[in-house]
Amino acid sequence: MNLFVMLSIILVVATALAGLMRLLKQPIVIGYILTGLLLGPQAFGLLRSTAEVAIFSQMGIAILLFIVGLHLSPHEVKSLGKNVFLMGILQVVITSGLGFLLASSFGFSPVEGVYFGLALSFSSTIVVLKYLADKKDLEKLYGRIAIGVLLFQDIVAAFALVFSSAFSNGYLGIAPFLLLLIKNISLILVVSLLSYYVLPLLSSFFARSSEFLFIFSLAWGFGLASLFGYLGFSIEMGALIAGVALSTTPYCQEISSRLKPLRDFFVVIFFIVLGSQIDFASFSKVINPLIFTIIFVVVAKPFVLTLLAQLFGYNTKTAFLSGVSLSQTSEFSLILVMLGVKVGHVRGDVLSLITMVGFISIASSTYLIKYSERIYPIFLPFLKIFGRRVPVVETIGKTVYDVVLFGCNRSGYDFLHMFKEFGDKFLAVDFDPDIIKELQSNGFNCVYGDAEDAEFLEDIEIGRAKIVISTIPDYEANSFLVSKIRNFNPDTIVILISYSIDDAISLYENGATYVILPHFISGEFAARLTLESGFDINKLHQKRDEHMMYLKQRRALGYAHPVLFHH
Numbered sequence: 001m002n003l004f005v006m007l008s009i010i011l012v013v014a015t016a017l018a019g020l021m022r023l024l025k026q027p028i029v030i031g032y033i034l035t036g037l038l039l040g041p042q043a044f045g046l047l048r049s050t051a052e053v054a055i056f057s058q059m060g061i062a063i064l065l066f067i068v069g070l071h072l073s074p075h076e077v078k079s080l081g082k083n084v085f086l087m088g089i090l091q092v093v094i095t096s097g098l099g100f101l102l103a104s105s106f107g108f109s110p111v112e113g114v115y116f117g118l119a120l121s122f123s124s125t126i127v128v129l130k131y132l133a134d135k136k137d138l139e140k141l142y143g144r145i146a147i148g149v150l151l152f153q154d155i156v157a158a159f160a161l162v163f164s165s166a167f168s169n170g171y172l173g174i175a176p177f178l179l180l181l182i183k184n185i186s187l188i189l190v191v192s193l194l195s196y197y198v199l200p201l202l203s204s205f206f207a208r209s210s211e212f213l214f215i216f217s218l219a220w221g222f223g224l225a226s227l228f229g230y231l232g233f234s235i236e237m238g239a240l241i242a243g244v245a246l247s248t249t250p251y252c253q254e255i256s257s258r259l260k261p262l263r264d265f266f267v268v269i270f271f272i273v274l275g276s277q278i279d280f281a282s283f284s285k286v287i288n289p290l291i292f293t294i295i296f297v298v299v300a301k302p303f304v305l306t307l308l309a310q311l312f313g314y315n316t317k318t319a320f321l322s323g324v325s326l327s328q329t330s331e332f333s334l335i336l337v338m339l340g341v342k343v344g345h346v347r348g349d350v351l352s353l354i355t356m357v358g359f360i361s362i363a364s365s366t367y368l369i370k371y372s373e374r375i376y377p378i379f380l381p382f383l384k385i386f387g388r389r390v391p392v393v394e395t396i397g398k399t400v401y402d403v404v405l406f407g408c409n410r411s412g413y414d415f416l417h418m419f420k421e422f423g424d425k426f427l428a429v430d431f432d433p434d435i436i437k438e439l440q441s442n443g444f445n446c447v448y449g450d451a452e453d454a455e456f457l458e459d460i461e462i463g464r465a466k467i468v469i470s471t472i473p474d475y476e477a478n479s480f481l482v483s484k485i486r487n488f489n490p491d492t493i494v495i496l497i498s499y500s501i502d503d504a505i506s507l508y509e510n511g512a513t514y515v516i517l518p519h520f521i522s523g524e525f526a527a528r529l530t531l532e533s534g535f536d537i538n539k540l541h542q543k544r545d546e547h548m549m550y551l552k553q554r555r556a557l558g559y560a561h562p563v564l565f566h567h
Contacts (some may be wrong), residue, residue, distance in 0.1 A: 006046060010039060014272060029127065030363055032268055036275020047276040059222075060266040060273070061335055062239040066221040067263050068125060068154055069243020070256050083312045083434060084145055088152025091305050095121035098304075102296055106289045112350055115340045118160055119354050120297055122153050122330035126267055127362055131369040132325065136499060140474060141432050142321035145309060149326065157332040161237045164339045183231065188241055191224065195245035214258045220246065236335055270331060274362075277355045286353045290360075293353065297361045298368070302327045306383065313433035315450050316383045317376055324372045328365035329358045373476065400464045401427040406451045406481065407471035407497075408435050408444075415469055416444065427460060451477045454484065463488020469495045475503040479510055486511040 017031035039046040099117030128146055137143040221242045228238025246252055302323035309319035337354045340346035402425040405415050419426045428439055428446040439446040449456045462485055470478050478496045485492050493513045498504040504515040533539040
């Protein structure tokens, strides 16, 4: 059977099973993995370890890592913040260490234990971002924490790939590693200089044709991947570095947009190949390690991140949701162990175990992420034992506030400065410790708190406030807040934000005074601005200058306009 016919059958079966999953209201990714199982060696045998499939899989991994690299720009890494950076370090170190001990108990060699521990410490960028986006939770605090830890994991994985590719045939001498590391750093330096000094100069040339930009980005990605492979590094590492190099260019977002259909296609292929690699013949050999490893990945690893988030001052719910989001292994886990097998460090049984763990943990985590809000109350009594009631600042006394603002980032910024003149009669509330510290340093009357914490709302006498504003884009939190206020005071002005028309209508029905839908209100504002300015370009120039100054102030504070996150 030729490759075209085989690919056609794979896509038809994948579409049918994905459609079935959608009808059953199950995660579509399960359909892709089942496609691999059905068409793999364990069933119909269509997907076998042929040279064509191997090349196709390698291309898929390269394009995925290239797109990951596109969003690992130094600016984005820097914006993670100290707390998330430290949490990322501790999460990888603790989880890898525990994974190493687990591998030792299975009788793995020390080298296999290192691979095994690192593989378990990584979580799937693809899965987490997909389901956070589906839940519209990318802009929530727990979503930003999860994304930050994922980015840090990607950086660690990149270094792990360098380390692994430095050794071949199981030889672990320090000399070849240092030599390859020097060569690697030199090559990365050359690529960095090109991306910093040469590529920006060519941006206007690239921008003239989106088609040329598309083909150039593919040539750059595959070209650098092949160059890295030719010079003795891993192709995977080359693809990642190619993406990082382009991440600093002004056309990074355009490239990402152009590659989105290709990315989506290879995401499908990735999960199908994952399903096809599950070897049930060796299942009986690894059944006990598999059970303990699944428990470790789905229970212990999220618990580690939950505890770390609580220790760094995030409330119990934010910590729990962040941990649950990372309750799976990663595409990097498979790539790293596959590379370990290729260079002779890891046995095939370890790869089979990691593959089965990946399948089960990815499948289970899709449900955990989807239903995390419902699961949270079950674990709350246990989590409160480890959490702190007030993580960052002490609770405030029984003061009556005229204006209370929930959510002080992005949309809340404008309200902050509008009501700052109210002094002690204005209270800013946020559950991000970093934002609270920043507000305190700028002289705002603020407190750490959760809009869904009934005791906290009573502590601040929320029912006696004249105006309550929530810029939290979460329907459940806003619905709880408005119902709590209305139980005390039907006359309080309650202004909320929503990104859904249905949610906005529901909030109105629950008692909201006004609901802001940012996308609609921005269009209304632009229409009024155009009408007021008429044909007078000077008026628009004045507004443009004011807006540019405003945007620079927001950028200086580290804010960014919300976007659907990337890879």
